[in-house]
Amino acid sequence: MAQEQPTPLERFIQGILPENPIYRQLLGMCPTLAVTSGMGSAMTMAGATAFVLICANLLVSIIRGLLQPHLRILVYTLSIATFVTIADRALAAYMYDMSKQLGPYIPLIIVNCLIICRCEVCGSKQGPAAALGDALGQSLGFALGLGSIAAFREILGEGLFFGFQTLPEAWPGWKIMIMPPGAFLTLGLLLGLVNHVSARRKAAGEAGN
């Protein structure tokens, strides 16, 4: 038979750091750059994406036996679009101000490659337990990635964290951090840092052997 499929626990752990959606897979770059100007919007986006990812992955996993190869992408997109619509309406009903702040980026979760990628790689091939583990791990990794960039941008850009004053009032606030250039700069720097650290670790591991 084909090679051993990862267990649910392995899927979960892989998603957090080793296969982190932002720093390793470089997926979902659009929301990463757009909504990370503050921790509040970043975490809301992470939560909405988690909801869609978990529901879509579970659904695809349950119906994986019925999928036609040439229609599977259509089924993925249909499911993802439905769950995103539910998430969008729920946000507009229960977190109206945040919904207005996030604007078009919640509906854009539909085209977040991360979700359709997990459906294809894991949901369509493994059972619900593995799909759930994968979705949870990737969601956590996505939240970690968004949070790291948002923390950077909010603290340096406004001296706030989740809206609370973290740096002294005297901090001038680097306005560029809140604007798109700041997003690109932060992502680039943090990505470089992650690559550097993992390269060092790999070299150390090889040296140890």
Place this chain on the structure above:
Amino acid sequence: MTEEENVRQEPRETRKGPGFLGQAWLVLTLSICFGAGLAAVQAKLGPIIQKNKDNEMLSQYTLVPTAVKGRFLEGNKDVVEALDAGDKLVGYVVKGSGVGFADKVEVLIGLDGRAETITGIFVLSQKETPGLGDKITREPFLANFRGIPADGNLEVDKKGGTIVAVTSATVSSETVTYTVNRAVREFQKWLSTEKKE
């Protein structure tokens, strides 16, 4: 031998794949189920979302100076009466909408008690270009509409008027200007008929 081979091969050649329904039944079933699910979600959440939107409009009584609360006009969700502490009418907040560069633009316009002065505007919703057209939601563009006469003939500076348009966002700026004009004129017409009664 050859005949057997031919017989064995024929079924494979003439066997047709599943027809349209055989292939599409899953997609069709999912579509129907999702559609029903979303309809249920809309039925449950629609009223809550509408309430949020109403509250947002009511909270814009602040467009009228000296007002401390707002209340919808009887049976008219497009107009909010701005009241002071003694429940006296001090102004109105009128909703207008127009088609912007990208999509619909909704604007709230603060008017004084006699609808003769525009006290300010607030852009309720827009989908204009981020960084360009969406500057209509911020200063200094909003300042164009603070304390100006409500003559319904505002024009952007490019066409010789008083409204300083956002650079590189003329269409968005014009949309807001003409939306304000239209809403103000309609409201003034309505107000004059109300007063006559």
